[in-house]
Amino acid sequence: MQKIPTWILVVAVALFDENGRVLLQQRPAGKHHGGLWEFPGGKVESGEIPQVALVREVAEELGIGLDPAALEPCAFAEEMGCPAIVLNLYTCRSHAGEPAGLEGQQFGWFDLAGAAQLALAPMDRRLLQQLVR
Numbered sequence: 149m150q151k152i153p154t155w156i157l158v159v160a161v162a163l164f165d166e167n168g169r170v171l172l173q174q175r176p177a178g179k180h181h182g183g184l185w186e187f188p189g190g191k192v193e194s195g196e197i198p199q200v201a202l203v204r205e206v207a208e209e210l211g212i213g214l215d216p217a218a219l220e221p222c223a224f225a226e227e228m229g230c231p232a233i234v235l236n237l238y239t240c241r242s243h244a245g246e247p248a249g250l251e252g253q254q255f256g257w258f259d260l261a262g263a264a265q266l267a268l269a270p271m272d273r274r275l276l277q278q279l280v281r
């Protein structure tokens with residue numbers, strides 16, 4: 149019998165460049181919160197270690213390499229529902245390669261004040277507020 153998850157773990161990264169700007173991307177149209185901006189990342193698959201899932205998601209979405217050891221836990225947000233979503237945010241200050249929107253998404257580097265001006269997905273806005281603090 150297949151078990152229906154009561155909650156889903158999502159991981160995301162606040163990736164900083166050498167100027168202290170953070171990379172954000174736009175969620176694809178047609179998806180939940182389509183068009184809103186988010187920290188890159190995605191769902192942790194069954195049996196996957198969260199940091200490894202985040203490295204995989206960022207490689208799939210942006211074509212860049214992150215070192216799992218460089219990911220620092222930073223903040224989390226929750227959204228109640230069926231299933232509930234738990235979103236863990238890590239910071240990272242280095243990456244390998246040049247980012248590209250491999251899923252056709254817009255992305256950019258923003259200072260924290262500029263990031264706050266974007267139309268952010270609700271949990272990403274709460275995570276940004278924690279990051280600023």
Ligand SMILES: Nc1nc2c([nH]c(=O)n2[C@@H]2O[C@H](COP(=O)(O)OP(=O)(O)OP(=O)(O)O)[C@@H](O)[C@H]2O)c(=O)[nH]1
Pocket residue numbers: 158179180181186187189190191227233269270271272
């Ligand atoms: N980033 C973000 N995700 C959210 C928020 N609220 C919310 O329910 N989610 C959900 O958290 C999950 C994020 O995983 P994801 O980035 O892999 O999402 P996705 O739409 O590409 O999912 P998919 O892999 O099923 O196509 C999605 O199910 C998304 O709908 C939010 O405020 N921010």
